[in-house]
Amino acid sequence: MIDTASAAVRCPAILVAAPASGQGKTTITSALARLHARQGRRVRVFKCGPDFLDPFWHQLASGHPVYQIDLWMTGEADVRARLQAAAQDADLIIVEGVMGLFDGNPSAADLAQRFGLPVLAVIDASAMAGTFAALAFGLQHYRPGLPWAGALANRVASAGHGKMLEQGVAPEHWLGALLRNPALTLPERHLGLTVATELEDAMERLDAAADALAATPLGQMDAAALQRWAVDFTAAPAHDPVPPLLAGQRIAVARDAAFCFIYQANLDTLRELGAELVWFSPLNDAALPPCDAVWLPGGYPELHAERLGANAGLRDSLRAHVAAGKPVWAECGGMMALFDTIVDQQGIAHPMWGLLPGRVTLQQRLAALGPQQLELPAGTLRGHTFHYSTAASEVAVVARTARPATAPAPDKGESVYRLGAIQASYFHPWFPSSPEAAASLFLAQEASC
Known part of the structure; x- marks a missing residue:
């Protein structure tokens, strides 16, 4: 706080x-x-x-x-x-x-x-x-x-x-x-x-x-x-304390060279919500630590695609986590690793974890860049998008982000995919903009978007 x-x-x-x-x-x-x-x-x-x-x-x-x-x-x-x-x-x-x-x-x-x-x-x-x-x-x-x-x-x-x-x-x-x-x-x-x-x-x-x-x-x-x-x-106006919506929840956060795009303020917010955070490395660990939810943040899965795709133990551990109905929030690079395939900038296809059907293709130019916001039943999360890849998938799109009103022109926003307990998007949210909405990403799916 x-x-x-x-x-x-x-x-x-x-x-x-x-x-x-x-x-x-x-x-x-x-x-x-x-x-x-x-x-x-x-x-x-x-x-x-x-x-x-x-x-x-x-x-x-x-x-x-x-x-x-x-x-x-x-x-x-x-x-x-x-x-x-x-x-x-x-x-x-x-x-x-x-x-x-x-x-x-x-x-x-x-x-x-x-x-x-x-x-x-x-x-x-x-x-x-x-x-x-x-x-x-x-x-x-x-x-x-x-x-x-x-x-x-x-x-x-x-x-x-x-x-x-x-x-x-x-x-x-x-x-x-x-x-x-x-x-x-x-x-x-x-x-x-x-x-x-x-x-x-x-x-x-x-x-x-x-x-x-x-x-x-x-x-x-x-x-x-x-x-x-x-x-x-000068001091800012006082604000209401963050409600302990994640009290007793243990969230496993991916963090290594492939998954490193994490706002410090997002970690602070999850702790203020009452969550206990534990770390794991998809590059090096064969299984998830004991947890109630998983966060796969952004990063560079395309630079480590061969090692990530070969980590069958971690893939199977994630699959069991999802089968148990436990939430996964995956953003940008974290989402990319969940798809069947990543095609790199040289056109080489790398098998990935296959928890989301579809493929991600890297390109030479930016695919999206700029501020975005996501309206959820629990509140509106502000954030941004920045990626060089595109995703092709038949997974249900349950929401889309939108540009702020100050943006020069509207766009269709980023898709928010859901399959079972997985929610995924290219969108990078800033959790303090709505702690309640952030908490909903890590709770059972009926409490999320």
Whole structure:
């Protein structure tokens, strides 16, 4: 439960943004968190918008769990409560934006203005000179009243190039230049950054980025200098406690390299609902642990399809669980593993667990991306969708998600499939948006959608 009873708390905070995706926001956010954590400061990092991958790097850098904040998906009251709670126990709060500063509705700029977060613009300056200052000026002044910290030039060719970029930027808004260095680039794959926990040298990468940042004006700011970005975080309105709808329920949660897309806030919500959580690895475990319900979250089953499909023990354990009428909630990658077949991007078909008839086919381009919401009898869950595959199945579709009213155009939404005790969808829900609806996913099917 988030403590919202305290009065306003003052804490230095910054929102790391950019003119577009791919400018280096995540690297700079993680480097800044790592730099201050190494110096003994308590750093809390948040990610703007729905994102599972960047928070792995932020958590490694800061040493603390990372939560998503979004004016639509998580809601203003939730954002306010989380920021205020973090400010009570932090020396620095860092929020990584999403896409470009003004992209999306709501955008990172909306979040910055709503909570008074000074914006640090990270700009890939590898192919510009004087335009850097014009771009920084435009980002700062495009929307009146936007709190502003300054601009950092990224992927700069040389010290001389950095001096050119600095011209035209107000001294108090020039936060330095980072030279182009492949060692400072975090590795990626088709859904985004590679998960930090999969790389043996992840911390060394962060330390190298922090060392480079330490040579810039941004990196040389001490605790006193950070006070120029101090923000007053006020308490959110009190809300009703989460009812113990899952009291006495034991939920087995898949978690390994194939299933790793899990919001920390979703785990918190299940525990607040009274559930006991236990972990298992579909890659390594031959059977489910004793449990009342199963959660198969998203991830990368397509990268581990051969091993997953060959784990007959786990497949049979899941089949027995379902035959006993015990619920399974499977989202995105978790759903993909339940189908008969996954066809990878090379066109190779991999037999999977076969608990849902049908096949999933990976493609080269995104199949769906954006905010979604799911109306259930117990309430409406907000969340998002993001996948490169399509599903073909005759399983009954018992519900569909919908885009929020702020979306530019309607779509048919994501299917929610049900077969026996299994419910599955590409939809990634944010459980705190409706704890009651979240609980219904893990109760007997007559209490769910």
